[in-house]
Amino acid sequence: MAKGYEPKEVEERWITYWREQNTFTADPQAPGAAYSIVIPPPNVTGALHMGHALNITLQDILCRHARQKGRKVLWVPGTDHAGIATQNVVERALKAEGLAREDIGREAFIERVWAWREEYGGKILNQIRRLGASVDWSRERFTMDEGLSRAVREVFVSLHEQGLIYKGDYIINWCPRCHTALADLEVEHAAKRGALYRIKYPLAGGGHVVVATTRPETMLGDTAVAVHPEDERYAGLVGREVELPLTGRRIPVIADPYVDKDFGTGCLKVTPAHDINDFEMGRRHDLPLIKVMDGSGVMNENAPAAYQGLTREACREKIVEDLRGQGLLLDVSEHEHNVGECYRCKTVIEPTVSPQWFVRAAPLAAEARRAVADGRTEILPGHWTKTYFDWLDNIRDWCISRQIWWGHRIPAWTCEGCGQVVVSREDPTACPYCRSTKLARDPDVLDTWFSSALWPFSTLGWPDDTPDLRAFYPTSALVTGFDILFFWVARMMMMGLHFMKQTPFRQVYIHALVRDHEGKKMSKSTGNVIDPLVMIDRYGTDALRFTLTAFAAMGRDIKLSEDRIEGYRHFVNKLWNAARFALMHLPETIPDACCSGPRDVPHAWILSRLEEVKTAVDEAIAGYRFNEAAQELYTFLWREFCDWYLEMIKPDLTGEDKGRKETAQKTLWTVLTEYLVLLHPVAPFVTQEIWSQLPGIKEQNLAKMPYPAKRNDRHSLRAQARAELIQDLVTAVRNFRAELSIPPGLKLTALVKTASDEDRNTLLGSGELICFLARLTSIDAGPDVTAPKASASAALGGNALFVPLSGAVDFAAELERLNKELAKLAKEADIIGRKLANEDFVARAPGDVVAKEREKARALGEKIAKVEELRGRILDIMGE
RNA sequence: UGGACCGUAGCUCAGGGGGAGAGCACUUGCUUGACACGCAAGGGGUCGGGAGUUCAAAUCUCCCCGGUCCAACCA
Structure with missing residues (x-):
């Protein structure tokens, strides 16, 4: 064996061995209780980070341990297709060739993505392999696989049939860079310093109102001004009209309780096509929607000619300038507010109205909540349960359509003949309503999380009734970070319960986030990442x-x-x-x-x-x-x-x-x-x-x-007590050597005045051993042992240890050592003594606690007496 | 604004009503027969502050201070 452990060669060898032996291949027919885990599928474009390393390590411990305990274990590995992220990666590669995805067309583009996946998609799985993950590679899955895609299609069609998926024109979060809708969860809110602009809106027929906004450019799409119904200041204005500056349009003043009387002027501009709350208000008041931007965040034909073609940012500047020119800009103040950003590319989100597909979440959420409330699934640590409940209780419909090409294409066709929408498990060849063969498939794909939500059962073969599904669903545990509790865990609960009628996991273990040494989140931009693979190379x-x-x-x-x-x-x-x-x-x-x-x-x-x-x-x-x-x-x-x-x-x-x-x-x-x-x-x-x-x-x-x-x-507790006595004695002798500066080579002898036969037998029975460990030439023990004059001494429980030091004892040093020891013991004894002196304690504390304290006091007293005796001896000697 | 979590030795943290713990760092001494990526012996803490409950509080309750995070529709 080498003098030091060399991990590198060893690890590769055993990874190969376990693989060749099929050690981790699960057999659903095997005897014994099943234990199963599905891996949180990493993003196929991803690289292993510390979070993964922790996540995989913990799951591997659970799986290897479960195998040791005789369970038949299945741990399913795989990756998800990460629609937006993967499309971005491939688009970047295309761009290097001077191409856009539109240049090569949808089919060719998707081929390119598959080719990319073929070449690079295995990277993170190889990294997981290096961690020693005992996953079953024969069951590796990818969310775009044929089987999983079939599951996605089945789920979509069923939910649609059940009225739990619908299409509608709603305001959604639009990323002007990715050119797609995003779910609410995919928008990150960052506090940003911006400006609050106060603008005069002239009233038709004289006078004006002042509105406050952080986004002046949206005023081009305003279709009302709103005040609170009980705001006396504006009571007379409701029903009147405002001349919307820069547009020549007239818009009404409406009353809506959403408006906060105390914020700003209490007067709110309403842009239903570009603000989520304004959209809701617009629906309540039947306001028209005016979309003034296109998919890239550029002002469109609905904006006045002067602003068309300007970006959101440029338009804001020009509007501010123009308002100022017309004397309508009252003032500008600094204002910190939360701005929504795309979680993938950090572009500022543009709320926009567009036709999208949604999952009606409330009915699914109710059952997902119940499963945890009644204990079918347990979330650990328990405090996450509340967070989980809060989210489900306030759940909003889930926007699942994405305007990208890489992903599961929505199985919906619009008939060009009769205009009906057909949603179908099989690709239709003709319209079931009018027999027209001119069917146009919905160009959108589904949110990646829609397929991830099916992972615990789609990976086991669903919708087919497979042996794996029967043996390993529900899974035993899910191990993941809290950051995807909503994104993923809650949605798996919803889908699993709906389609399998059983909770997808018995326990959900939420583990830590790995941060840097200062507690900051590791990120590439901060430069504080610790790469697990580098650590593996360096330390194993x-x-x-x-x-x-x-x-x-x-x-x-x-x-x-x-x-x-x-x-x-x-x-x-x-x-x-x-x-x-x-x-x-x-x-x-x-x-x-x-x-x-x-x-x-x-x-x-x-x-x-x-x-x-x-x-x-x-x-x-x-x-x-x-x-x-x-x-x-x-x-x-x-x-x-x-x-x-x-x-x-x-x-x-x-x-x-x-x-x-x-x-x-x-x-x-x-x-x-x-x-x-x-x-x-x-x-x-x-x-x-x-x-x-x-x-x-x-x-x-x-x-x-x-x-x-x-x-x-x-x-044997007795054996443990005996070992402790021996260890204490050896330590005491070593302590003498260190504290009294006794040369390490100098051989010593020990004498122990014992308090019990048990201790005496222990010491004499292990005499040779003690001599070896403490470097003694001999040891004697017994109740009648007498202390030699010049010796170092210590109390071991009720026993007294003496190490004769013929003339070599530094008595002053030994005295100091004993004083120190005594002070420590006295402090302890004082605390216990006061406790026992307290009548309330003796009367009201449980009997065994009092007895324990008494025993402690007794042992301590005995020990103190011993140390005092030893100290007295030293004093005597010094006095001579 | 609401919620969760955290403040314990220099650092990183366990513990969670009756004896303040670990690892690292530190001090001292060691080429003791696997290991200097080592061995041995030590020093170090009014458990964030205050009040309450209790015979007893680092531990439970409340308030305050400080930190981290999450969810948020205040323009």
Whole structure:
């Protein structure tokens, strides 16, 4: 074995091995309970970031652990087609050739997208592979696959038949750069500093009103001015008309309770074609819609000639200038407000009226809500439930049509003969109403999230009734970040419940967002991204995975920095070296019978602790407390197995006694192999590599090993207490050496005045071991041990430890050491003493609590007495 | 404006009514037979502030201060 762990070659080898062995291929017919997860499909244009790395790591832990527990596990991988993002990528490539998508036409363009996907679309999946994800590659899915497309079509047509999908002219969010409608969720609101313009609108027949706006250019599309119905200032104006400046149009003054009397002048310009609220008001008052911009945000033929052809921005400038020229601009003030931007390209959204397809969300949302409310699906951590409910309770209809080419084309045709709209599972050849064959298919495609919403069942073969669907739906868990709780999770709940009549997942685990070391979101523009693949190259996949796991505390974001990952590489290396040590001392064949019968303290202790770790890790993973599992594994290996156990068994491993040696070897082998299984879900590569080099291994593939069975016969609190006494004694002697500046080479002896037979037997029974660990030549223990004059001393529970230092004791230093110890104990005793002196406490606290405090006080008192005695001795000596 | 989460050792964070914990960093000493990506021994915190409930509060409740995020129709 190499001196240090070299991850690179190891990882590649095992990734290939597991793949060739089909280790992670699920069998729906296999016995046992199913455990299934669908991967949150990454965007096909994407590259792996830390969020993915965390997400994949946690799912992999769950899946590998579930396999260990005997479940038949399916983890479905795949990608989504990311309509707008992918189209943008391919359009950019075309642009480099001097072409636009319109130049090559729809069909050729889509071919280009598929070609692009063929070449680059596997990138992120390959990156996921490097993380060690135990996904079933034979079931990889893509949202544009034939099967998934069929599911999309079936869902669209059914929902349309059920009246849950409709087409209508509504105001939507339009991206003037992507040239498509966006759902409300796809608009990001950013606070921006803008200006508030106050403009005089002359009243027909004299006088004027003042309106305030942040978007003067939209005034060209104004069709009313609104005031609050109870606003006395304007009561007389309602019903009168206003001369809309720059247009020569007259528009009415209306009364609507939406208007806030206290904001600005209390007088609002109404542009129903370019503002969501104004649109609603327009419908209430039957106002005309005047669209003054085209799809690129350029003023169109409905604007006065002077403004036609100007961009939104240029038009605003000219309007402000013109109003100022006419003396109609009252003033301009700075104003901070929220501006909607396209989540893909950050272009300012233009609310526009256009014909779009919508999903009637409320009926679907109601059931999605119920499923969580009644516990069919559990959201963890629980506080996300409220957020989920709030969103569903206030849900608005979902705009699902997109004016792009890459995606699932809407299965709707308009008959040129009779004008009827045909929505159909099969492409129609003739109009069912008039038999005309002139049918024009709707050019739009569906929102990518529409297909993602079907992912938990479309990937399993729906709408067909497949073995996979029967075995693995509903899925066991969904693991994702809160940022797509609405986008994706809620919509999967709606669709899954509607079409499968069963909730898509039993549990939804919402994990952290990975941030930089200052807590800022990682982004390319800030330049603070930590690339998981670079980290893997530098420190190994297991180190990265362990780091993410150790920080994955529920309900808290992760602040990540490179030195943390480096820190956990040390842990991986520590394991490697522990294994190296084991290999040096293990025989080539391991005897079967292992670890029964009476045993020395070190073996009994480590086996007992291993039992506790087994239980703790199992429970932590079951409860999604990944950080707890990581901590248990870390502490056990380093602080117990390496720091103590390996040191404790060195004499046996290198000694002459064959029986002792064999016991040590067998126990070492048992603990190490069982530990490797426990750690494997978190750090699959290093554990598998060590596993493959150990003797006595029957199943080479660690991923197939079951979780080690619970062995109550190995759990012994008594053994643990004995080990602790030994450890405390060794530590105390080491402390003498450090604090009293005793040369490390100087051999010492120890005497212990014991408080019980149990302790005496423990110390004498492990005398050789203690001598080895504490570098002593001898140890004696018993109730009648008397203290030599010149010695360092310490209290170990009720026992007194003396280390004679013939003439070498620095009494002043020893006194200071004991004083320090005494002060610490006194402080503790004071707190407990006051508590017990409190009558209320003794009378009202539960009996066991009081008893515990009394016992604490007793033990503490005993210890203090011991230390005081020791201190007195030193004082005596010093006084002589 | 509403909501959620967070303020615990220098840093990053666990814990969550009865003994203040970990990792890193720090100090000191170590070429101890796997490991300097190491070993050993240490130092360090009125658990953001205030009030309340309780025999008992870092922990529960309320208020305040500070931070992060989400949802939002105030032009």
